[in-house]
Amino acid sequence: MTAFKRPDGRKIEELRPITAKVGVVPNADGSAIYSSGNTIAIAAVYGPKKMHPQHSQNPEKGTLRCTYLMNSFSVSDRIKPGPNRRSMEISKITEWALEPVIMLKNFPNQVIDVHINIIQADAGTRCAGINAAAMALAHAGIPMKSMVSSISIGKLDKQLVVDLTKEEEDYHVGEGPTDIPISMTDDGQITHLQLDGKINHEQMKEAIEMAKEATKKVYEIQKQALKNALEEKK
Amino acid sequence: METSYITGRRIKEYLSLGKRFDERKLNEFRNITIEGNVSNKAEGSCRVKIGKTEVIVGVKLAVGTPYPDSADKGNLMTTAEILPLSSDRIELGKPGFDSIELGRVIDRALRESGFIDFKKLCIEEGKKVWTVFVDIYSINDDGNLLDAAGIGAVVALKNSKLPKYDLENEKVLYDEESNEKVPLTDALPLTVSVHKVGDSFIVDPTREEEDLSETRVTIGSSRGIISSIQKSLGQSLSSEEFSEVLDLSQKAWDEIESKIKKYLK
DSSP states (O other): OOOOOOTTOOOTTOOOOEEEEEOOOTTSSEEEEEEETTEEEEEEEEEEEEOSSGGGOOSSSOEEEEEEEEOTTSSSSOOOSSOOHHHHHHHHHHHHHHGGGBOGGGOTTEEEEEEEEEEEOSSOHHHHHHHHHHHHHHHTTOOBSSOEEEEEEEEETTEEEESOOHHHHTOOSTTOEEEEEEEEETTSOEEEEOOBSOOOHHHHHHHHHHHHHHHHHHHHHHHHHHHHHHHHHO | OOOOHHHHHHHHHHHHTTOOTTSOOTTOOOOEEEEEOOOTTSSEEEEEEETTEEEEEEEEEEEEOOOGGGTTSOEEEEEEEOOGGGOTTOOSSSOOHHHHHHHHHHHHHHHHTTOBOGGGGEEETTTEEEEEEEEEEEEEOSSOHHHHHHHHHHHHHHTOBOOEEETTTTEEETTSOOOOBOOBOSOOOEEEEEEEETTEEEESOOHHHHHTOSEEEEEEEETTEEEEEEEESSOOOOHHHHHHHHHHHHHHHHHHHHHHGGGOO
16 A cells, blocks of 8 residues: 555554444443444434324334434533534434335334434544444344444545544645545445545545445444344343 | 333332332442543543443533623533433433433532632633533433432542643643643532432432332532532422431432542542
8 A cells, every 4th residue: 555644553444443332221122332443422222112293103114213412522622412403414314324224114103213322522423323323223123134334434635544533534635634434234235425525436436445345344343242242141 | 111000009018118129228329330531522521320320421621701790710511411312211302301400400519519619710800711511411211310410420520631721822722631630629519319209218219219209309418518409399398307308318428428439539
């Protein structure tokens, strides 16, 4: 690879250290904590349960309802507690990222609630949230066609790198930073893709390939965490 | 799910015999564990578990203008969010009354005890002071979030650092390491909630027990000096009963203090 140097000394395609664990919220039907470097997300699943009010029910399939919330103290400048425009968009994005793999047809008139809480933020919080949520859904025993694993690919000046930190997101050299969060199923289907910055077609395709490799690594860790929980039960 | 009528009746029967489902005494707390510094962007933070109940508390500092009636003192703002993540009973949407009350009760316990040395949080009289934000998040609600939050607020403040401030550019340097602590006094404002269930008084209820609470008295005190009280829920108390509540709260205060002592340095 090139001689490009990342601020934390990671290789181009190297992810931050990941830890994952399920069963962290005893009240929930399924739950998980996922951390990637200094970013930490907790997710809890409640349901499937009957959707209220009744007029919101969908008789054809169940509803997935995700809520992403950042703790006020998870960033340097405190944010006002509660939902805001950003968190509402990420909540929706998370639903879209997970919906394709969940067998919602099995749950007409029901709702599955997924609550995501960001405890500590150092970029990639939506990806960490999606990873935790996917694990929590599996932990809750919700039938899924596949796991969903999420990672952000970045472009710093002209160089593509995997898993941006906040410091890298604020990289202002040459073409500056481009952030591309991507979520994929374990067979490489894209369920979520966003981008802000500048990138050409060629590199965009390359970014997708990098995301494929990176999400595979995330998937292995998610799978292992779920297996560990089964082992503990024995 | 709300505690059912039959379970409720049995809990009360047990309590009248001085027993609880989890074999605790009526005046006994569950196990308390604390983990410090769980969120590195906060000036101080901790995770408190009382039995299965879990809260995360974080402290942030920011520079603001003082209130006109306290021109030489810093400000305190305490908020709580009882997250839907922490229980299937909590509805999405605007913070419910419980969240608001929780924040306000903890705010008063901290403020009135003189725990925070507000005078030392003044940067420029009448113009610039530090505002201390204490934010409480529930992670798992198995009863008694209030006392867990109270412990969390004290511990998080104890391990909070005062960030460096660049007066010239009017900027808080959050990323620079600071060794200065948030100025505190030696008060220890812990809250203890005493609940009346049937004819019995208990502390540290589980979710099941808290559902049956007919009245709750939350007392914020520091070494025998009470600095805040909140009586909640619509049942009356006689003055004799209130004395019993006071005694019980002091015993519980001592128990909490001995259990969390090692985390307070």
